[in-house]
Amino acid sequence: MKMLKVNASVVVIAVLGTVLAGCGSNSSSGSGNGKVELTYWDGAWNTNTAAVVKKFEEKYPNIKVNVQQFPDAGMSDKYLLALKQKNGPDLMNIAVDWITPFATTGGLVPLNNQIQTDKVDLNDFYEGAISVAKLNDKVYALPYRTETHGLIFNKKLLDAAGVDSSKGPQNWADLLAAAQKVTKGDVHGFALPGTNVGNLTTQLFNMIMSNGGSILNSTNTKSTLTEPAAVEMAKLYVDLFSKYQVMPKSMLQNDNIADRNLFTNEKVGMYMSGIYDIAPIKQANSKVDMGVAMVPANKERKTVLGGWGVAITTASKHPEEAWKFINFITQPDISAEYSVTFSARKSAATNPKYQDPLTKPLLDALQYAQPLPQIPQWTQIKQIIFDNIQLALSGKSTVEEAMIQASKAIDELLAKK
Template sequence: MSKLKKLGMTAVAISMVGALLAGCGDSAKSGSVGSADKKVELTFWDAAWNEAITPDVIKEFESKYPNIKINAQYNPDNGMSDKYLIALKQKSGPDVININLDWVTPYATLGSLLPLDSYIQTDKVDLNDFFEGSIKSAKVDNKIYTLPYRTETHGLLYNKKLFADAGIDASKAPQNWKQVLESAQKITKGDVFGIGLVGTNFGNLTTQLFNMIQSNGGSILNADNTKSMLNEPAAIEMAKLYVELSTKHKVTPTSILQNDNIANRNLFSNSKIAMYMSGAYDVAPIKQANASIDLAIGMVPADQTRKTILSGWGVSITNSSKNPDAAWKFINFLATPEISKKFSITFSARKSAATDPKYQDPQTKPFVDALAFAQPLPQIPQLTQVKQIVFNQIQSSLSGKITPEEAMKNASKEIDDLLAKK
């Protein structure tokens, strides 16, 4: 049974993202591309963090395609997916949409995005030049619904001075979670803490916890995505460590339940935490906030197989676009090796761009090297619900209401019930 038929218009998917647009066609709709005597205007919904980058990219595109005008609107991270879904449900969305790769499966399954295969074939886009995980995330039922332009995974950012001041070798990052705990205990003193973790923002929390679980040899779901693996020893061990770094070992800020990733970045910039997990997008803001900080990067510590989460973003054509041919020209432009390097605040999704000198800096290259170990999360329509379930349970454990073991047991049962719904 195909993924779209198996997971398509289920009650679970509908409850997750609402009843969006119906029906994904097998080929792209026909539309004007801006001929010599007719101009086309496209609405592009972008992320707020691209607001300083996108205008120059648009100028470059419009100089190449003068009859296609791009009207960009910028959306903050908080509430972005909800805004997208409401607009798509009401058929009031943009022509082109910048989306997290985790959103491709639910959006495409519910008929929100146009399949791009015919365009890709016509323009001979080299799919082999994209990182494998990015293209895997872009596919639903073997059709491609987004062109990835940005890819990334997490690393461990650490403050070499705080390490050295605690008598720890700062020449390399902790290699496993035992070393993380030992280092954090040595560093924690007064208002300086060894490590920052998040207790709010379900996306931030689950990304960090899932990185830890996978680095310990665990999985989120089983191989066919039908059952939770979060009640297995490898997952429970990391959930326990995540919670007990705060509740037992006291090596995280006491504000953990109010801290998201931005809060941790600010604490790190002010030398109030010695290490935290994040992506390359945090390096520039840290340096801007504290030019003298002795920042170093390591891979996410691994106790078993090194396996972090591959994340990224792609650009898609919505099924409500009146000008999909012009929209294709724009997303194909954004995903080219040269433009994707400019448009991405982390790394291009194109393999051929990885050798660019801008990616070889010591505070950048570890993230590039880590891409070899990164894999996307399970590509299921219910992924957002899975994350929310885990977030709720871990937050309860951080609050002292339940043990980490109970949190994982509860989460697994909820996830199994969710996946079993037809």
């Protein structure tokens, strides 16, 4: 029996060794026919990846790219763990607000030398997009995609309620008044997400920034969430649901996709989102008379700059070939094809796919979009804010209490060495 136990242990160790070896070989390999193989971790929402990869492989026939696509849920945690363990793929598609925390793990390769050697024109990238790709003057990812939010509205519902649908509400008081007029029966005037950390915090930050507020001070050392500009918009976020009741009763369970579906089914008059929602709405309900405007602004027109870039991990055994992929996929024409929003390249703004009248307000809004703080604690900060706003939405605390508690927790987090 003892021998059997020993043999079983050996089998388990052998199996584990095979699994671990498989993880380690994820980064890259030779295919046996002279080709270099790269592994690319991508987002599941990128529907044009296969076509773009095919074009790359036609240009570089000695390189094969194996794509693995993942959903948004749990994506950053999976990537971060792989980087910390130095056991990831060759290439990662990463959100702009992940670049700093990912780079601090030591798991990403700085791209400055490659950029200089290939004379990549960084001035052709939107300033905000390239600024968030840097840490200590080193570029850790090259952006291919950039975006910000706008206000998407149903012209028919607004017109029926006596609201001018030619341009959409210009400030938040106008939006509240319009939402109250549209709300009737099972149709609600406005929708905001009540779940999903990224969805909720991005929408809240849009509102705070458009009111002249911020999340952290200029040195990213203290929370500014208890300042009037931030508290006012956090209160509006909650009051639209609890006090004015112009949002769906299912808000606490709704993320941005749920809000889009409600809008598509003409049960919501207005909501905030990006260019990526226009095509799905048209496809699901071609009869929706849709309008798009910039996010309402009280004091200054500012919204959150979003986007994605591609980075090389230190686990890659073929960084030169990985760079060729990054340089290819971030070209103006290719990035416009690959991105489900806008290209991060200014020169791609004239691309035919961006000339739709519904798209133009979102393209114009990019000049007002601002990157969020690029600090390693940012993911934790978003979670803190999300948790406290949810308490206010569910009536377990006041907005003022929620913002005080969130600020206290954020300040404690930032004070840690």
